[in-house]
Amino acid sequence: MSHLLRTSRLFAWLFLTGLSVAVIVGSGFYLYLRPGLPPVEQLLDIKLQTPLRVYSKDNRLIAEFGEKRRAPITIEQIPTIQLQAFMAAEDSRFYEHFGVDIKGLARAAIELVSTGSIQSGGSTITMQVAKNYFLSRDRTFIRKFNEILLAVQIERELDKNRILELYLNKIYLGNRAYGIAAAARVYYNKQVNELSLAQMAMLAGLPKAPSAYNPLANPKRAMQRRDWILGRMKELGFISPDAYELAIQAPLTATYNATEAEVDADYVAEMARAEMVRRFGEDAYTDGYTVTLTVDSKDQQQATDALRSGLEAYDRRHGFRGAIGQLDADTLASGNLSSVMLNYPRIESLMPAVVTAVSDDKNEARVHLRRFGPAVMPFESMQWATRYKTENLTGPKPEKPSDVVTAGDVVYVRVDELPQAPAAEAESEADGAGDDPASGIDQPARVSLMQVPRAEGALISLEAKTGAIEALAGGYSFGQSKYNRAMQARRQPGSTFKPFLYLAALESGITPATIYNDAPIVFDDSELETAWRPQNSSGQFSGPTTLREALYSSRNLVSIRLLRDVGIPQTLDYLKQLKVPVENMPKDLSLSLGSGQLSPMELARGLAVIANGGYDVEPFLIQSITDVNGETIYQAPEVVLCDTNCDTAESAPTNPAGETEISPAITAKAAPETRVMRRLADERSVYILHSMLQDVIKLGTGRRALALGRDDIAGKTGTTNEQRDTWFAGFNHNLATTVWVGFDQPAPLGRREFGASTALPIWMDYMKVALDGMPPTFMPRPNGIVNIRINAETGERARPGEEGVFEIFKEEDAPAPLAADDMGPGGTRGKGDDLSRQIF
Template identity: 35%
Template sequence: MLRFFLKLAGIFAGLAACGVLLVGLALALAYPNLPDLDALTNYHPKVPLRVFTADNVLIGEFGEERRNVVRINEVPDVLKSAILSAEDDRFYQHGGIDWAGVTRAALTNLVNLEKSQGASTITMQVARNFYLSSEKTYTRKLYEILLTFKIEASLTKDQILELYINQIYLGQRSYGFASAARIYFGKPLSEISTAEAAMLAGIPKAPSRYNPVVNPTRAKLRQQYILQRMNNLGYLTADEYRVAAAEVVKNKPLGGEFAVHAEYVAELARQLVYDIYKEETYSRGLNVYTTVLKDHQDAAYASVREGILDYERRHGYRGPDAFVDLPDGLEKNPEKFNEFIDDALNDHPDNDNLVAAVVLSADSKKVVAARSSNDIIEITGSGLKFAAASLTDKAQPAKKIRRGAIVRLLNNGKTGWEILQAPAVQAAFVSTDPTDGAIKAMVGGFDFSRGKFNRVTQAWRQPGSSFKPFIYAASLEKGLTPSTVISDSPFVLEASQTGSQRWEPKNYGGDYGEPLTMKSALAKSKNMVSIRILQAIGPKYAQDFVGRFGFDPARHPAYLTMALGAGQVTLLQEAGAYSVFANGGYRVTPFLIDKVTDSSGRVLMQARPPKAGDESVRAIDARTAFVADTMLRNNVRTGTANRAMSLKRNDVGGKTGTTNDSVDAWFAGYTPALVGIAWMGYDQPKSLGSRETGGGAAMPIWLDYMQKALKGVPEREQKPPPGLKFVNGDYYFDEFPPGQAIASIGVPKPAEDPLSNLIDSWGNTSGNRQALPPSQDFPPAGSNRPWGTSGQVTP
């Protein structure tokens, strides 16, 4: 028996020796043919495009791989110990191959008669991730071992661990632990807790199974195992282990990793950069620093959403989103109940704090709704007010809130939960610095996830009366003044005069009065006065003049309807145009990107915009800008923009705008430090409602933003430029002093005023509808150019 075992041992020894010789031969033959390690020693991973605010807050990331590269000295010790405990606890002791682990894996595979278990060390995983596939073959394993030896011979242990920490895939398109920490927990790597570190360290084993977003239950089990390992290996004390094991790790929802709602900003920045760098945009680690400020963007986002929801509150409940058949008693089985709720809400995703829920019970006093078995919401009192009509027995079936209805809820933080609805209307807002055009905030709609269409830059809408200040400014350079008296009488243009159809414009509310000064007419947004001013100066002249503000003249045909804002503008154009009034007459072009750097921080592009004060970008006479500004500030004190007085500032100017049938509602307002443009309307144009105006629908958005954005910003007094005379409370150009300036339009004047004589017959008797004289600027007979519809054109 002894001789038998001795012979058997000799056989195994011989086989082992042969194995060693064969491995040595393989090493000798294969080692020189292994790839060089440039990919490791000159590590340049695919790093996505990242977009930041001006104050360095990440607002967007674009690329196939989300990755943040960190150095080993930036990695918290708790994460290092979690990784070693999970993947390779003898990493700093072995030479790349953990032979004990190999033996254990081999025995397991032999027992199971399959290649079910590996023994990959961290170094082996680095070799595989950089150079090899993940297939389980002996050939691939041999190359992996050979590469492992080469890596261990070329790099230090810390260098290898750093590569692993930056390269490993961790689910949700995240590569590296720094990216995963932000995506899963919304925080930098330096701030993660022990429990979070253990959860991240558990993902590499199987990112699809241990991903805390996709499978939180398995992720938790894996995390608990790793925490136990950390305790057993001495990385955690008993007390530290107990605290970490009990911690409830809160994952940020997928797509919610950015602290600022600036999706429209990030997308526009991406488009602008892509135009230059094409496909390299998504791989070379470009960093885009926008001009947007976090606090401004937060204020704009909140203001737009609240303005839209307030509009919805004014216009009634349309009914639940949908209905599902909710079986009685299903709540008693939490697992099946949660599965049912998930399926029911799958087609009704949340929109930030406007969430969907399934109604469990409802009556006029209380509604109980569920988002899961652990998230039951009760709505009572004022929270039911908006949907009260749908809680009565008389409610139509399609509108009635009952068991199985899917409703939208909002926790307003003041009175608790309330029933609302997903908005049908849209709104947008943009603010800029009038000194150089830098965009400070931009919100292109209520919900970016429902469509990337940016209503600030892409929507061409009629500006309504918000366009009137540009017509008034043009008239100042033709001899009119704020004190010019103009008839407010109604009139008509017959089809023979328009070349198309009869046109009978109206003032808002059908209110006509005595002649009034141009300053007062702007404050009251009188349509009859605006049309008479445009007729006096000539539509073609006005069309050319508005081009100085950055408008496209072709979108503002030279017809009298231009006086009522019947052309087309974007919010961004209006922001640039109103900047001319705010900055003393200089045209500054709104811009979004301040600079672009590469992954090392080297500046590739730097914005150098022209600024107000540079005479090469002067748009209008400084006197024109100043006098127009005084009229727009008067509009805040006494006119349609009077609500802006709540800012308690004397440097605010602005103008409301509402188009025909209240299809578009605007407010354009500014100070010398900040311009803001707010708009509300439907994407498919239709009336907002007969009582909706720019002052009621759009202005609250602007005002809510400005109250926050102007906090701590000192007032700036606009000083009159040379060439103006101040007489009886109004400014006159030196070349148009009292007696030589146009004193009136449409009212009887002395013979020495030739322009007044020309237009005395334009109707100066309130209540008479007289025809205006023909104009050579009208379209020729037979023209099919639309003049809009007859009816009320509101301020």
């Protein structure tokens, strides 16, 4: 008995000694590690990495930037049953322990010994919060001890609901989804409160191993994990047996739901991203900013579609350049066509396809698409494909499919009819995973032959009175080329420059009735190898012509004579007054033909000055910025048009891009400032120019725009030498829109291509949507304008009984009343002057 007692005492002493050593070691670790632990208060200040989101002014998503998908929510927004699903999976005693669950650790150890795996885990939710927010993922004893100490500390300073909220917003749940709200959107395209019980359990199974239990990558294991969690929920009394039975029978419904942009506006999105990075640095991608732009989603989408459609139409007019690749017979027979097609990228709606068979009898070709499998390409979709030879020459019209394609050709197509939606796809189209979804379909897809346009273009639409960018498209495809032609391309504006010259002339006292001679002219210059013999685009001459007719008919020779009268230095000074850049403008008479260089945005801005009645314009894109808490930290200045006493109000400071400067450190709600826009041109001259540019639509080179059925639009076509650049710049009093079409490396578009045939159709496609439902809007008639009936051939007042037309003048520039005995020809600037213009 004494031996048993001695043995018991020995074990007791050994236990006490071990316990003391453990306490001493644990205390030593605590004393050693405690000073290096971060304060819990940091949890309340930590900014969850939330992506930058860009929206249109009508709240449609344009783009999202950032590696992590996250949408932080409060615990009140999460259903109780969802919270219980996570607790059942990760920490069923969450509301009972002090941060470390001794029973949970013991249960995890038993599970490991009995099953070889741990289902419920040993870490508490609080320990996971400590690890996710403060610690590395290193599997070391020191890190685990730190985790335990931090968990205890967190529990002492934060309430349980706050800890659970932090956990559910931070946790990684696979597929770049961080937090429960992002996961609900990625896997089910739902809000958290819209999930079914089975779906809630599925998400609760992800924290343990987001890859291993991912319902997209490993559906079988994910279902097993889900069912185990549902069983735990029943066992813990969180759900009833009936609810368990219903949920356990639910099928797998998870699919990949990427954050899809609602507006196709990549160039605009990139402009917003670059501006946000300029203001906030790399924090722009992680601090949860929301940027609202000035663009309207409907107008922006139409701008993108109209530009692409116009470039495709131009491209088809110049013929088919042939296949982009060729597969040999062995590859065609291999049955591995989808993998081979990964070498050819999709470009917007154009998809690469390989021709597998051509049947002239059936009047069709058979093709294979990477994502959709077999498809039919009927001959009617190929009839445009005359063979390209040069920009001015194509081959004969094809008569059968074999005239266009042969088996093995890789071409671009557009899907017209899809018999059924494609099967579930992998996260990225580029991975090429999965079998052809179209296999087994009786009726294959129908497609049309296409090709990626070589010509490029740009469209910019500005709200004329404020400068807000209503829509912008910088090229055919941002994915193909990130070069933003709307902002970066500097090209010759051609005749779209003439409105600025004519406005300068009107300001100098020349009138729409002034007569100029549209006749040949030759300039000899010692610096030129040959004499300069400018011509009209038509090659024709019309003799004495009023300035109004010269503008709507785009008479180059009149513009040259007009610039000579106004003066080159004076015209350049006036351009500076209008804030039209002159750095790349020539200082000779070729200036009158638009031989300088402007970007489409610079031209659009100048056009907006004309459209709004002569006031300054500063284009801007960002309407507002809010932080992760929804607080507005920037609001675009309110634009005020000012005629007099403008210096009494201060304008908001601007940067070279026209955006108002703000400090990245701003966090408080920002009150909108005021941007004062001063008058740059005489409103009477601008009003007269509106009338003259309206005639471009009614009578001149822009007549095609009459199809819009509006009488409030005005504009000017533009075509440079050899048709290297083609333009249309048009407006009403509220909206100014400019379109450019050309090659990135300047080259002729073709001798039958002009601004009216390339740029104007794009402008019309856009404006029919942008102006839809809007009443006609005209510039108000200013004081000091008179209407006088004149002789259109002489520019003088019409005599009684003489046929005449009404013209508008500034009062001081109106033609003088005719004397009774005045029978000679003349104009509004004096007989001698007008005679010289007619002759020379």
